[in-house]
Amino acid sequence: MNTLLVLSGLLLFVMVLVGGRQGAAAFLSLWLNFGCLFLAILLVALQFSPLLVALVLGILMLALIIFVGQDDLLVTQTAFFAAVLVLVVLLVLMVPVEYWAAVQGFGLEDSDTLEGLSLLVGIDFVKVSIATAVLSTLGAIAEAAMAVAAGLSALLRQHPAISTRRLFHAGLTTGQRIIGTTFNTLFFGFFGGFLGLFIWFVNLQYTLGELLNNKVLIAEVLLVLFALLGVVLTVPLTALVMAKRVGYQRKKAA
Template sequence: MSTISTLGLILLMLMILVGGKAGAQSFLALILNFGLLFLAIVLVAFHFSPLIVTLVTGMLVLALTIFMSSGDDLSSTVAFIASAVVLVVLVAVIVPVEQWALVQGFGPEDSEDLEGLSVLVGISFVQVTTATAILSTLGAIAEAAMAIAAGLSEILEQHPQVGLKALMGDGIAVGKQIIGTTFNTLFFGFFGGFLALFIWFTGVHYSFGEILNDKIFVSEILMILFAMVSVILTVPITTWVMTRAVAGQRKRADKAKMGE
């Protein structure tokens, strides 16, 4: 058996042991997300517009990730609406910045990997790199939105009559608790992945100025920064969507009572 399938099986078993049916669903969501990502790459290779492919894939990934986890209806719906809003805001930030920074495609450090490959393939790499930045942030948006919504929903479950103002405060408080570690997830995730690149920089003795203007370096750091912006924005947006949803529920409940 190959290493990938063995590790995959172990992960599946553990997820079922810990999360039961919900765990199996999350694992399925992971597989489907991989399928969507691969499909997106294939579609772009067939000359579909990278940005449109990414937006559609992005919405599907968010829906899959959020609704296939075991959250209750309220927190899942709130998390999905909030993360979709954040995704749209983020696209509006990423598109102009990628055009401005000119970090598309590959840098001189990639030449060895590119040996024997034709790079003149007629697909806009500005758009491909923009799509990459958006896709690499998707997981972080969904996770942050779910964490806030799940925390608030736990509080609502234990304390059904909590006031809207207090709920808003609770949301920001949960956000403040998670922001530090969420940032570190992003930091370690990205820096772990680019350990080799940074070792390259020190090994070849790049100067500080060269690193700061290097295409690959800037491209990577921008990806981390986009992910951080999206996580920061997710906190108030998710809390706000949740208070709206709870307010709506209570209004309906009041009306039903009046009707009796």
């Protein structure tokens, strides 16, 4: 039996057992996201623009993570709007930084993997590196936006007449609460993947100077930093979107 099939069967089983209908929806959203990621890779391989593919499929994936299986529209719509906003802001930062750092494609450490492959494939790998950065941070942005929006929605239920200014500040406080654990999710998530690479570096006794300029390492570090920055920016932007939205609704009702 295929291991991946058994593992996903096991995951579906525990998800439904613990989460019921919501668990099944989460399982569906996981596979739809994987499908989108695979589609993004296929499209780029077919020479569609990596930036356009990342932006369009990225927004679709944000929607999948945020809307599938969640019921509270105030939370999901606010989170989605804020997440798209963060994605656009990040993209504006990612493009110049990735060009400046020139960490696209592969490094000397990848020589074994690249053996026998043609590298002259006519696809701009700097753009591929930007697309990778966008896609790998999406999940973290969506999750943080949901957490802040959910916290504020709960606050609004308790104090329906709270001022939009105080709502915004409550959003920042919620952000302070979640930031520690979210940073750890990202840290461990990325560093689990770097384990082999780090053993390689220590084993071959790279110096600090070499590490600070190493193409493969810096590529990975930039991914982590973008993800951290994405999460931090999500906090005030979600709070802002929520405050504006509530303010607008009140004005309309008055």
